[in-house]
Each structure stands twice: as C-alpha cells, then as structure tokens.
Amino acid sequence: MLEKDSDSETAAKPVISGLSLQARVLRKLTFIIPVIILSLIILMAIFADLAWLGLPDVRLAPFDPEKISMRDRLMPPFWAEEGSTDHLLGTDKMGRDILSRLIFGARISLSVSLLVILITSFIGTVLGILGGYLGGRTEAFLMRITDISLAFPPILVAMLLAVSMGPSFTTVVLAISLLGWAPYARLIRGETLRLREIDFVAQARIIGASPFRIMLKHIFPNIINPLIIVMTLQIGLLIITEASLSFLGVGIPPPAPSWGNMVNDGRNLVDTAWWISTFPGIAIALVVLSGNFLGDWLRDKLDPRLRQL
Amino acid sequence: MSEVVLRVEDLRTSFFTRVGEFKAVDGVSFYVKEGETFGLVGESACGKSVTALSLLRLLPEPAGKIVGGKITLDGIDLMTLDKKEMREIRGKKISMILQDPMTSLNPVYTVGDQIGEAVRLHQQLHDNMVEDEVISALRLLRIPAPEQRVHDYPFQMSGGMRQRVVGSIAMSCRPRLLIADEPTTALDATIQAQYIALFKDIQKQTGVAIIFITHDFGVVANICHRVAVMYAGSIVETAPTSIIFKAPIHPYTSALIHSVPHLDRRDDRLYSIEGQPPSLLNLPPGCRFAPRCPEVMDICHKEQPPTVEISDGHSVSCWRVK
Numbered sequence: 001m002l003e004k005d006s007d008s009e010t011a012a013k014p015v016i017s018g019l020s021l022q023a024r025v026l027r028k029l030t031f032i033i034p035v036i037i038l039s040l041i042i043l044m045a046i047f048a049d050l051a052w053l054g055l056p057d058v059r060l061a062p063f064d065p066e067k068i069s070m071r072d073r074l075m076p077p078f079w080a081e082e083g084s085t086d087h088l089l090g091t092d093k094m095g096r097d098i099l100s101r102l103i104f105g106a107r108i109s110l111s112v113s114l115l116v117i118l119i120t121s122f123i124g125t126v127l128g129i130l131g132g133y134l135g136g137r138t139e140a141f142l143m144r145i146t147d148i149s150l151a152f153p154p155i156l157v158a159m160l161l162a163v164s165m166g167p168s169f170t171t172v173v174l175a176i177s178l179l180g181w182a183p184y185a186r187l188i189r190g191e192t193l194r195l196r197e198i199d200f201v202a203q204a205r206i207i208g209a210s211p212f213r214i215m216l217k218h219i220f221p222n223i224i225n226p227l228i229i230v231m232t233l234q235i236g237l238l239i240i241t242e243a244s245l246s247f248l249g250v251g252i253p254p255p256a257p258s259w260g261n262m263v264n265d266g267r268n269l270v271d272t273a274w275w276i277s278t279f280p281g282i283a284i285a286l287v288v289l290s291g292n293f294l295g296d297w298l299r300d301k302l303d304p305r306l307r308q309l
Numbered sequence: 310m311s312e313v314v315l316r317v318e319d320l321r322t323s324f325f326t327r328v329g330e331f332k333a334v335d336g337v338s339f340y341v342k343e344g345e346t347f348g349l350v351g352e353s354a355c356g357k358s359v360t361a362l363s364l365l366r367l368l369p370e371p372a373g374k375i376v377g378g379k380i381t382l383d384g385i386d387l388m389t390l391d392k393k394e395m396r397e398i399r400g401k402k403i404s405m406i407l408q409d410p411m412t413s414l415n416p417v418y419t420v421g422d423q424i425g426e427a428v429r430l431h432q433q434l435h436d437n438m439v440e441d442e443v444i445s446a447l448r449l450l451r452i453p454a455p456e457q458r459v460h461d462y463p464f465q466m467s468g469g470m471r472q473r474v475v476g477s478i479a480m481s482c483r484p485r486l487l488i489a490d491e492p493t494t495a496l497d498a499t500i501q502a503q504y505i506a507l508f509k510d511i512q513k514q515t516g517v518a519i520i521f522i523t524h525d526f527g528v529v530a531n532i533c534h535r536v537a538v539m540y541a542g543s544i545v546e547t548a549p550t551s552i553i554f555k556a557p558i559h560p561y562t563s564a565l566i567h568s569v570p571h572l573d574r575r576d577d578r579l580y581s582i583e584g585q586p587p588s589l590l591n592l593p594p595g596c597r598f599a600p601r602c603p604e605v606m607d608i609c610h611k612e613q614p615p616t617v618e619i620s621d622g623h624s625v626s627c628w629r630v631k
Binding site for chain 1: 367399400409412413414431
C-alpha cells in the first residue's frame with residue numbers, strides 16, 4: 001500500500017509541474033530570445049552615436065547614415081563577390097551605408113513606437129476608467145467616440161494628417177496616436193466594469209473615498225497587468241504602422257532613415273539590389289515577432305484571463 | 310437610557326428600470342440606540358441590504374433612488390447632506406462590513422495601507438500616528454501580532470482573519486453606527502461564533518450601535534437585542550429578541566422561526582413556506598404576505614395592515630392583531 005502510494009507520487013510528478021522539461025525550456029526561450037533581441041536593438045538605438053552625450057564622433061554605426069557617396073553606390077553585402085567589409089550590409093542607390101542607416105533607423109522607429117505607446121495608453125486608460133467607473137451618459141459618450149475611432153482606417157487618417165501638416169516626426173507620432181488609444185479604452189473600460197462590481201470598491205466607498213480616489217487608487221493599480229500586456233503587444237503593430245506610413249512616403253521624411261522608408265528606398269531595385277529592402281524588412285520582422293512573443297509570454301504569466309487577446 | 314443613534318422613518322427606496330419601478334424598500338421605520346445591536350432578518354431579496362445601502366446613500370446609480378422618508382443620525386438629517394458631506398459621514402460616523410472577506414479587500418495593498426486609508430481620509434494625522442491608529446484598530450479586532458500583520462497582503466491571510474481586517478477598517482475611526490451585512494455568512498461555524506463574540510466585546514468597549522443583517526436566526530439569538538423581520542420590502546414585526554422567539558405574532562415571523570431546523574426534532578422534511586414572495590414590481594394591494602399566509606382573512610387582500618404596538622417595543626403589522 002505504502003509502496004504503491006510512493007509509486008504513484010513519482011509518476012504524478014511531471015503532471016504536477018504541468019509541462020515536460022522540453023516544453024518548459026521552449027517556453028522559457030520564447031521569453032529569453034525576444035528579450036535579447038529587443039535589448040540588443042534598444043542598445044543599438046541608444047549607442048548609434050553618442051551625440052546626446054556631447055561626443056558626436058563616438059558612434060556604433062560605422063558611417064554617417066545620411067552621407068551620400070556616389071562612388072560606393074549599390075554595393076552588395078560583404079559576402080557577395082563585389083562586396084567589401086567597409087560596408088558590411090552594402091549600400092543603397094546613393095551610396096549610404098545600410099548598416100549605419102539600420103542602426104540609426106532603430107532609433108527613429110523605436111522612439112516613434114514608444115512615444116505612441118505612452119500617449120495612447122495614457123489617453124485610453126484615462127477614458128476607459130472614466131467611462132467604466134462613472135457609467136451612464138459619460139460612458140455612452142466616451143464609448144461612442146471610441147467606436148468611431150475604431151471605425152476609421154488608421155493609415156488613411158494618418159495620411160490625411162501627414163499631407164495637411166507636412167511629414168515630420170511629430171506628425172507621425174500624432175497621426176498614429178490620434179486613433180491608437182481606442183483599443184486601450186475598450187480594454188480598460190471592460191476591466192473597470194469588472195473591478196467596479198468587486199466588493200473592495202464598495203468597501204472604499206463605504207469608508208468615504210471619493211470617486212476620483214477610487215479610480216486612481218483602487219481601480220488603476222488593478223489594471224496595470226493587462227495594460228502592460230497590451231502595451232507590449234502594441235510594439236509590433238506600431239513598428240509596422242510607422243513603417244507603412246514611411247513606406248507610403250507620408251512618414252519620417254528622407255533623408256533621415258527609418259526602417260519603413262528604407263524598405264521604400266529599395267522598392268524599385270528589389271530584383272537587382274535586394275539588400276536595400278531586405279535588411280530593414282528583417283529588422284521590422286524581428287522586432288514585431290519579439291514584441292508579440294514577449295507580450296504573449298507576459299500575458300500567460302500575468303493575466304491568464306486575457307487569453308483571447 | 311442610552312440615546313438613539315439612528316432613526317429611520319418611512320424609508321422608501323426604489324429601483325427604476327426599463328420594466329418599471331421596483332419598490333425594494335417600502336416604508337421602513339426603526340431606530341438603533343447606543344450600544345445596541347439591532348437585527349434585520351428576512352429571506353434573500355427582502356430589502357435588507359438595500360436598506361443598509363440607503364443609510365449610507367450608496368445605492369447603485371442611476372437606477373436606485375431613495376424616494377421618501379427620513380434618516381437621522383445623531384440629530385443630523387442625512388437626506389439633506391451633499392455628496393461631500395456624506396463622504397465625511399461614511400467611514401467616520403457610519404461604517405459597514407460586507408459579506409465576503411475574500412473580495413472586500415484590495416489585493417494590491419497591504420492590510421496596513423487599507424486600514425490607514427480609512428484613518429487618513431477622516432483624520433489629519435502624521436504618518437507614524439496613522440500607523441499607531443492602524444495597529445490599535447487591528448488590536449481592537451484581536452488580530453495577533455498586529456505589528457507584523459500590518460505589512461501582510463490580503464492573500465497571506467485566512468478568510469476569518471481577513472474578515473477581522475475588514476472589521477478593523479470599519480472600526481478604525483470609531484464610528485457611531487456599524488452596519489454588518491451578513492458578515493459571518495462566508496465563515497465556518499466556529500469562526501462565526503468567535504467573530505460574533507468579538508463584536509459583542511467591541512460593542513461593550515466602544516458603545517457602537519450595530520445593525521446586524523442576517524437570515525440566520527441562530528446569529529440573531531446570539532447577538533441582537535432587538536429584531537425586525539422584513540418581508541418584501543417592509544418590516545412586518547419588530548420586537549426584543551427574547552419575545553421574537555417565545556411569542557412571535559406575525560404569521561411570517563412564526564413561519565420563519567419554524568423553518569429553522571432543530572437538532573432535537575427529527576423531521577423527514579424540512580418545513581418551508583408555500584409559494585414565493587410577491588414581485589416587487591406589482592405589489593398586491595393588501596398585506597404582502599397574504600398570498601402565502603396560513604391565517605389569511607378577506608381584509609388581508611384588500612388593505613395594508615397598520616403597524617400596531619402591542620407591548621413595549623413590540624410592534625406588528627397584521628390584521629389579526631387589533
């Protein structure tokens with residue numbers, strides 16, 4: 001009897017831990033690899049040059065990303081026959097170094113995404129909590145605005161704005177933020193509706209807390225987890241939106257490099273100089289995938305209720 | 310005699326929905342004295358909790374509204390206060406304990422933070438003074454090692470301990486009136502007995518008036534001095550606890566007491582009252598209990614019975630009493 005018990009215990013062990021060793025390692029990797037990729041790209045963006053430290057000559061990028069050199073135009077990457085180790089990833093049709101542009105482009109693409117994430121999550125959270133907690137007409141009004149925002153095709157609106165304001169960094173950030181808050185507002189309102197009915201909110205009211213205090217101190221800390229998950233999942237989407245706008249010529253204006261306008265630069269030469277579009281394309285894909293994997297991992301870790309997102 | 314802390318006169322609370330007006334509380338009157346525990350008993354959905362929420366003016370908006378009546382706390386008419394003044398009353402003068410200790414604490418704050426919030430909202434105190442108040446509130450509820458417990462999160466505590474923390478929050482500003490809305494329903498029997506004994510002690514120490522909402526007559530017998538029995542939004546009988554058990558007058562009260570199972574009586578079937586409570590949307594014109602009443606008379610279906618005081622502190626609304 002006793003032996004049988006201990007037998008079943010050892011047999012049950014892998015079941016208790018839920019997943020086999022292999023599966024667990026794989027799961028860990030879906031966290032570690034994206035974190036490494038994203039950290040590398042972020043470090044790359046920060047140390048592209050040290051002009052922000054007052055050291056304009058110290059830089060990670062081998063060349064000035066905007067320096068035109070017609071002599072070196074359309075050089076392939078170093079492993080190709082005509083390639084050179086001066087320009088590891090080749091040059092574009094104006095002889096600018098692709099690797100340097102890629103490194104500086106990370107700066108622009110990432111800062112657009114981060115700024116937009118901060119702006120949209122702030123607006124979305126404020127409106128979502130207000131709508132969800134106050135209910136009634138406030139909620140109806142805010143949620144109809146959200147629905148309307150969700151109904152507009154974001155690229156079209158961004159193009160309209162870019163055309164009317166002229167393309168610039170600020171325009172891109174504003175254009176994407178203009179509609180980007182709506183998904184946050186939806187999610188946060190839903191979470192707020194759920195939390196509002198839980199007794200600790202009633203308890204806060206009972207001790208005499210004001211609505212503002214309840215929203216800030218009792219509702220908000222409880223929605224941080226889903227908020228972080230959605231913010232992470234948005235990285236990929238925003239990189240793509242920025243790239244799309246730049247690709248369409250209404251994003252970051254040349255000659256400044258962004259991954260989107262780099263892909264655009266190489267569009268007509270894809271069959272002869274494939275490297276111009278391919279490397280920024282790969283960079284976009286890597287960041288988007290990493291963002292999504294990391295977001296998925298965080299979601300499983302922090303909030304299993306959000307599986308459907 | 311100790312003074313009356315709370316007086317409720319002809320309180321009427323309704324919920325306005327698309328289907329119509331639900332009269333959740335319809336003409337309820339009672340009072341609670343200092344150091345006294347007043348029981349509010351009745352089956353689910355009879356208006357006990359809505360009465361409690363009306364006292365705090367915390368009805369779910371915009372559907373719930375107090376449509377009439379008067380609530381006086383220490384001589385202040387609560388109906389005349391604005392929102393801000395009402396917030397100052399809540400937690401300081403009137404406090405409340407909710408049913409489920411598992412959800413009434415915020416999972417992201419420590420116990421000390423949550424009690425401290427109540428203290429800070431009503432008293433301008435320096436941080437270390439707040440800490441003292443928090444610990445004394447925990448001590449009042451006899452939470453062991455309060456100096457360590459203040460740093461615990463709710464998930465580190467058992468249900469009984471959490472309900473004590475909820476009690477500490479409620480008592481932290483030494484309120485005049487405490488509303489306990491079935492605070493022991495979610496606790497098991499031994500913890501329940503402890504909790505009730507604890508509140509008897511706290512009442513002796515602080516003189517707080519307690520409104521104890523429950524559907525459990527065992528709890529009523531244990532803690533309440535006086536009891537009101539509610540049915541379909543109104544009080545059918547109010548009496549001192551001993552009288553309610555010995556000589557209930559209203560047929561509903563006796564039926565309720567009769568339906569409590571006894572250990573010393575072996576019945577094959579549990580006693581139950583036939584039928585269902587009336588819809589609060591269309592109340593019958595006469596006595597609300599008439600359709601289920603075993604002693605119903607003609608007049609019961611036509612007119613509402615008046616409330617008659619038959620002896621000191623014992624009043625009944627029934628046509629059989631006149």
